[in-house]
Amino acid sequence: MLLVFDVGNTNIVMGTFEGDELSFSWRMSTDKDKSSDEYVILISQMLQYQDIKPYMIDDVIVSSVVPDLMYSLEHAIRKLFKLMPLLVEPGIKTGMDIQYDNPKQVGADRIVNAVAAFQKYAGPLIVVDFGTATTFCAIAEKGNYLGGTIAPGIKISSDALFQKAAKLPRIDLVKPGQVICKNTVNSMQSGIIYGYVGLVEHIVNKMKKELSPDAPEKVKVIATGGLSTLISSETEIIDMVDKTITLDGLKIIYDLNSQDREKEIPPEMLEG
Ligand SMILES: Nc1ncnc2c1ncn2[C@@H]1O[C@H](COP(=O)(O)OP(=O)(O)O)[C@@H](O)[C@H]1O
Ligand SMILES: CC(C)(COP(=O)(O)O)[C@@H](O)C(=O)NCCC(=O)O
Ligand SMILES: [K+]
Numbered sequence: 001m002l003l004v005f006d007v008g009n010t011n012i013v014m015g016t017f018e019g020d021e022l023s024f025s026w027r028m029s030t031d032k033d034k035s036s037d038e039y040v041i042l043i044s045q046m047l048q049y050q051d052i053k054p055y056m057i058d059d060v061i062v063s064s065v066v067p068d069l070m071y072s073l074e075h076a077i078r079k080l081f082k083l084m085p086l087l088v089e090p091g092i093k094t095g096m097d098i099q100y101d102n103p104k105q106v107g108a109d110r111i112v113n114a115v116a117a118f119q120k121y122a123g124p125l126i127v128v129d130f131g132t133a134t135t136f137c138a139i140a141e142k143g144n145y146l147g148g149t150i151a152p153g154i155k156i157s158s159d160a161l162f163q164k165a166a167k168l169p170r171i172d173l174v175k176p177g178q179v180i181c182k183n184t185v186n187s188m189q190s191g192i193i194y195g196y197v198g199l200v201e202h203i204v205n206k207m208k209k210e211l212s213p214d215a216p217e218k219v220k221v222i223a224t225g226g227l228s229t230l231i232s233s234e235t236e237i238i239d240m241v242d243k244t245i246t247l248d249g250l251k252i253i254y255d256l257n258s259q260d261r262e263k264e265i266p267p268e269m270l271e272g
Contacts (some may be wrong), residue, residue, distance in 0.1 A: 001017065003081070006112070013025060015250075019135045025244070038076075060086065061253065073219070088111065100145070121222055124219075125139050128223045200231055222239065
C-alpha cells in the first residue's frame, strides 16, 4: 500500500493507494509546532481508524509547501514506517516541462496538481486550487507547465477584514443570495464570495486567451481545494471539481520515480 501526503498551509491531506485506487483519505490541520512523536501518534491513529497497520505501508511520498513542518513529519515517517519518504522536490521526475523562470520556485502542490490534471483531462487546461492561497496554473496542449497566478485565498481574505476593521466580525462563508445586503455579515459575505467569483472569472478568461489565443474556448478548467465547491456552484467558468487531484498526482509521480528509488534509511540516520 502506498501512503501519500499533501502538506498545505492549512491542512495536511493523507491518502492510501491500493493499486491505482485511492482507498482512504484523511485531513489534519497543519501545525508547525507538533513534534515528530505527535505526528507518529496522529498518523498511526488515523490509519488505525481504517484498520491499517504501519507494516502494511510499502512506501511513502510527500509533497509540501510548508518547509518548517518537514523536519517533524519526515522524522515521524521514518520512525513509523522504517523508510525514507520520497519527496516532491527538484530532481524528481514529473514528466512535465516546468517553464517557470526558476522551476525550483513553483509550489510542489501546483506541480502535482498539474501532472494529474494533464493525465486525467489532457491539455490545454487551467487548474484552480482554492487552498490557503488560490492558485491558477496553465498547462499547454502538449503538457508544458506554463506558470500562472497566485491570489489571496478566500478564507484569509475574509479573516483580513475581521482582523483589520474594528466593526467587522468573523463570518461564515455562506452565500447571502444578493449583493444589496442589509446587514454587516451579509454585506461581507457578498463582498468575499461574489467578489471572489469575479476574480476567478476574470483571471480564467485572461488566462484562456494567453494560453490558447486562437481557441480559448478549448481550454478546460478544473478546480480543487477545500473551498472549490463554494465558488464552482456560482459560476459556469469551472468545468469540473476534482477534490482528489493532488493525491492522484502524488500517485502518478510516485510511479514515475519508484524504479530507481533508494528508500532504506542510511545507518547514520537510524534512531539509537
Ligand atoms: N471539506 C471542507 N469543507 C469546507 N471547507 C474546507 C474543507 N476543507 C478545507 N476547507 C477550508 O478550505 C480552506 C483551504 O483548505 P485547504 O484546501 O486544505 O488548504 P491548503 O491546501 O492550503 O492546506 C481552509 O480555509 C479550510 O478551512
Ligand atoms: C502558492 C502556495 C502558497 C499555495 O499553497 P496552499 O494554498 O496550497 O497552502 C504554494 O504553492 C507555494 O508556496 N508556492 C510557492 C510559490 C510559487 O508557486 O510560485
Ligand atoms: K493544496
